[in-house]
Amino acid sequence: MSLIVQKYGGTSVGNPERIKNVARRVAEWHRKGDRLVVVVSAMSGVTDSLIKLAKEIMAEPTERELDMLLATGEQTTTALTAMALQAAGIPAISLTGAQAGIVTEGIHTKARIANITPKRVREYLNQGKVVIVAGFQGQNEEGSITTLGRGASDLTAIAMAAALKADLCQIYTDVDGVYTADPRIVTDARKIEEISYDEMLEMASLGSKVMQARSVEVAKKFKVIFEVRSSFNENPGTICKEETKNMEHVVVRGVSLEKNQAKITVVGVPDQPGVAAKIFTTLAEAQVNIDMIVQNVSEQGTTDITFTLNKDDLARARRAMDPVVKAVGARELRSQDGISKLSVVGIGMRSHSGVAAKLFQALSDARINIQMISTSEIKISVTVEEANGPDAARVVHQAFGLEK
């Protein structure tokens, strides 16, 4: 008899039929004798509709009130899910984030979980009930409803599993698990059975957006073993846990491709302290999210700084940068969109050399030009022309033998 925390995302609870389907799945686990806490998201589309409604009232809705509004989305799903279980003969009870004892700190719409006191969750579990908890939300010290940011129902599940010392946390979603590459691009991509937190983090922060990086970080911190799996079939998913010796035998765990990228190069930047800080402070103030940053060694007192960003932010970034280029005495600003970022991720890289060489060779053999290169301890990323992205993913996937 295990204590399991399950999380079902917006697509899995997207309409009454799907909610009943979730109830059937939960009922099966319950009948096996497991104790269950089920975290649910808002039905897909609901959060966006609520934001749209808010914007009809106020162009930039205030954050406390937006939280008050958005929290109704998950509350609705909890009640419906509890009803669906009860209709199936399973005792169940719904709780808001606040009722489940989730206390947050920090600002509205992006609150952090400060602590969880799952007193009521435990009481209801002890009464033999399946406890349905609203994801994505909590309440702050003042007693106001807060939300944790987009995709944070995963975080609720992971944190609740940590607080309850659950045996397992299952993240049910609309994909089967984490794959060695996007199966729509690389047809022989394989589902990964086990992945380490660090690999998952790198995959999460890349194109493979199965899960939010923040949720993986919390799982890592509290050593919560979780499984990413589909709510639409019975296939086992991908288990994410602390790395084991065994995991290192695999040099590259997966290949990730991120489209819709752009890059900006500041050419002829005077090579002196404070210039980079000035550039990136300006971008942060303009709320431009920067991904890769590359600066090569300087020659003759000037250097070039290149960074990548989402192409939707390109115009805003250029506007923000124009005065800075003059102010720091750089020569010019060049930008390009239509690029993709390809990364290989694997903790095995730490103990295996030659990964970069093999990556570059594979791309070279396919006559794909590499624009930028950036590396971390367990990841190597390159940017390529967007048109070359899918081919690049396929040849790299094959070069590392990931289809086997």
Next chain:
Amino acid sequence: MSLIVQKYGGTSVGNPERIKNVARRVAEWHRKGDRLVVVVSAMSGVTDSLIKLAKEIMAEPTERELDMLLATGEQTTTALTAMALQAAGIPAISLTGAQAGIVTEGIHTKARIANITPKRVREYLNQGKVVIVAGFQGQNEEGSITTLGRGASDLTAIAMAAALKADLCQIYTDVDGVYTADPRIVTDARKIEEISYDEMLEMASLGSKVMQARSVEVAKKFKVIFEVRSSFNENPGTICKEETKNMEHVVVRGVSLEKNQAKITVVGVPDQPGVAAKIFTTLAEAQVNIDMIVQNVSEQGTTDITFTLNKDDLARARRAMDPVVKAVGARELRSQDGISKLSVVGIGMRSHSGVAAKLFQALSDARINIQMISTSEIKISVTVEEANGPDAARVVHQAFGLEK
């Protein structure tokens, strides 16, 4: 500088434009220097949609979960109303019923307000904020969300006004106030300026469903003066308060007509103790709401009992009654639908005789047959053929000079 509790019903906050309109009205009061608590209902149609959604999951939704679900309706409106005020430059904050300190007792979906501890409401008022409170809801001792039954946002407003010792409670709705008769039927019906709690109660329990009787009872108990007025114009409404000597000069305050009634007569009931109890216990168990009950003096050991009910309940009531008629040894069951109930209400009746005579004479002059008669201290009701209802209302309205 007054402390005012305002309540806006579902129609008044039915869409974003209307919510902005409410905000404009509230803003005006705020600028005059008044301190404001604004109780809002769910946007019109929302509660019904949620019930429909619940029924897609579970034919008879469990009450605790239904409360969890329905409470999102008012929570949504509070957030949107607070945003609309903020957009108009007025500091505002929203609170759920639970956050506003509304503690309930009794069963889910029909909870009663046990007490209100409006600590946070007071704090925010002291900060100069307009406080938006979700109507219709609270939380019970266990910390679960409860709702107070249909139309109970009025109750929230009245109870909040009592707890805060507010100077005035305004119930904004889609009608101008309480009229001497339904203006759609009696074209020269007048708006009543002042009405006593008891008269309002009788009007509320009849066809003039401006407000729920329960809310009026609470207002009476705590001596909360309230005004019923329109959120769509600036007209003063009807003030409801304790009766004054002055009020008694008006013998009849208004005429009320209730359509869609039916009556059942149990003929030849043995005149012995316990029979009436058996009949009405059976009906209560079948969840049939009974209105008038008339039993005349008995002759020869048997009597007839007639009662009225909503015509939608007639078939169910007959099914429930059939075995009882045999069990108590009554002769037969007769029923008729297509009847209306006409009532005249006024605290002046207590000190004026001849009201019944004038009522019967007016109907007689118009050749309208009276079926049943029932009286209370401040009300006389008769039933007539539904086809005669509108004419009956007009002649009675005129007979008592209510158009003046």
